[in-house]
Amino acid sequence: MLGPVQRRDWLRLIRTENVGPRTFRALINQFGGASAALEALPTLARRGGRLMPPRTPTVEEADAEMAQLTRLGARLVAMGEADYPPALAHLDDAPPLICVRGLPDVLRRPMVGIVGARNASAAGRTFAARLARDLAAAGWVVVSGLARGIDAAAHEASLAGGTVGVFAGGLARPYPPENLGLIEKVAEQGAVVSEMPVSWEPRARDFPRRNRLVSGMSLGVVVVEAAERSGSLITARLAAEQGREVFAVPGSPLDPRAGGANRLIKQGATLVTEADDVISVLAPIAGRVRPDAIEAEGPPMDPAAPGEDARARVLELLGPTPTFIDELVRLSGCSAAEVQMVLLELDLAGRLDRPGTGRVALR
Template sequence: MARRSSPGAGAPRGGELLGPAQRLDWLRLIRTENVGPRTFRALINQFGGARAAIEALPTLARRGGRLLPPHIPTVEEAEAEMAALSRMGARLVAMGEADYPAALRSLDDAPPLLCVRGVGAVMRRPMVAIVGARNASAAGRAFTARLARDLAAAGWVVVSGLARGIDACAHEASLESGTVGVFAGGLARPYPPENLGLIEKVAELGAVVSEMPVGWEPRARDFPRRNRIVSGMALGVVVVEAAERSGSLITARLALEQGREVFAVPGSPLDPRAGGTNRLLKQGATLVTTAEDVLAVLSPMAERGPGAMEAEGPPEDEQLVPVSPAEDARTRIVGLLGPAPTFIDDLIRLSGASAAEVQIVLLELELAGRLDRPGTGRVALK
């Protein structure tokens, strides 16, 4: 790949990773149609910077089969979102900056930007997630409150999803030491409405975060996206009560995929709210009856620090000019794809193309809305 100099971008200040112009470019890129966290990272890796990636998007989408270019927010639209965040006392934190949770940076689908409202220092401490049923039992709520207080007293930040039931109990019990709540929608769309008072307290004493645009109304499919951030911020996830096929079990599955520790609180086999947690225990989750059960596993990890999990933020120092794949290589790569997920390594091996050529073709298809990424390292045609 040939190299070219980076276009004018504001210089970082105060130890921040991005300057003002770069932050706007990152925001415009991640808010572009068909660009998610994995695509963002791939574009940065291919082009070396958000500005160059934005310039390349229309051509990439056209090569992928799209007739009209994807919607790219204007500079004015990005500035309006940042202004809206500022008015509510929030800000954008970029991957790699001090207030970006270290554990979250290790995910291949980590949000490049987080909207954060609250105390930055709480984002730098080790976190443990507590999740569970919305229709929690009285016993489940009481145990959650005790567990959260004890973990907070031991120096851990409790992170959860601000939902009814177990989530709310975990936040309330850990308020004084700092807790982090993750939104499924934008920060201007808190949910559920009955937790507005709690959400304000969490923002005042801890932090509330979101990867979504500030005014985004949460949809059903946004909650699993939210759950991956809850588990990704934490070194471990404690499931207190969860029925079979509940959202809390989705969080537990995501935690396992992310290499996090999974804990479960046993419950009565007669209570359907314990069906999921009891199954987690059968599958090898660590049984929890006191905070010590969690601390015994996670404290040594916290003492080692986040270095083993931590990944660097996407590079932004210099821009690269990728070589466009020849048409025969593009045809071979696309021909190997289908609705069944395929490993990218297999595409490279079977197509005879270079890794860079395969990545460019996949970006073209994704920006055209024709590619799905069902899991780490796998792709499929829609």
């Protein structure tokens, strides 16, 4: 459980320019806590080749965001705390803090994602609602993205049993506008969640980021209707990459809205015609998921700067093609701590991409 000052420091650190979840975790591991990491940011960015330090929210700005969340009836939940979704905590890019409005108990229960087309057919919406209702009645929380079509049908049907909606923007910017009534119901009877600053306006690039939280909170994701190129297939791909189960509902080959779901089945997704198809696969997994944690404070590693020779060897090995960090350690002859420090410097200078699965690349 974070204290008030630690929570504010975590918020300032994750809201800092060029600090994403993976960089946040690396900074905490390297410096033992957010306060020490915040102090080190200017030096690290300068060593990485940046002239100006990355923009970090002031104490006053962080306090203002937390006050705005309080006015909305929301709160910040940190990884490792009781209300942090257990499955989400196991992602390597899990947000260290999430903004939550709603009932805390739904976030602790096992979840299933249901996603699909915004322009869903009547049959698709009907099936999504029946599936969500049956899953909720069996004790599962239904997670989706609050969009039109399949998302909305799944949320509406699972209100009584438990549902979680994930925002692409901040909690003060619900989207889409026509679902405001539904969003309020989800917040009152379940929970709504965002990792973004409270007043963040959602952009197109934020929706895939949102989708990774939908799949990350879930033990499995069901695609009800999806065209061959759709956000729902992005969610399914992310689910597979995260080690989640992928399910799909078959549809008519004459309906383009079923093309993506049918292809998922051809590729090995579990075919779904009723809730038991999902429950039979996920029930054995549910009891094995336990919360993970980032330590709030701990002993720092040696934060000394790598020598110029070590830095040059790591930089020489980096390029636009993603490379595993373990390979950088092996090929450079540097220690793991030296490589991690060089990567932090480049990250904070805005020169590094972290595409996931322990890989990095130069921008």
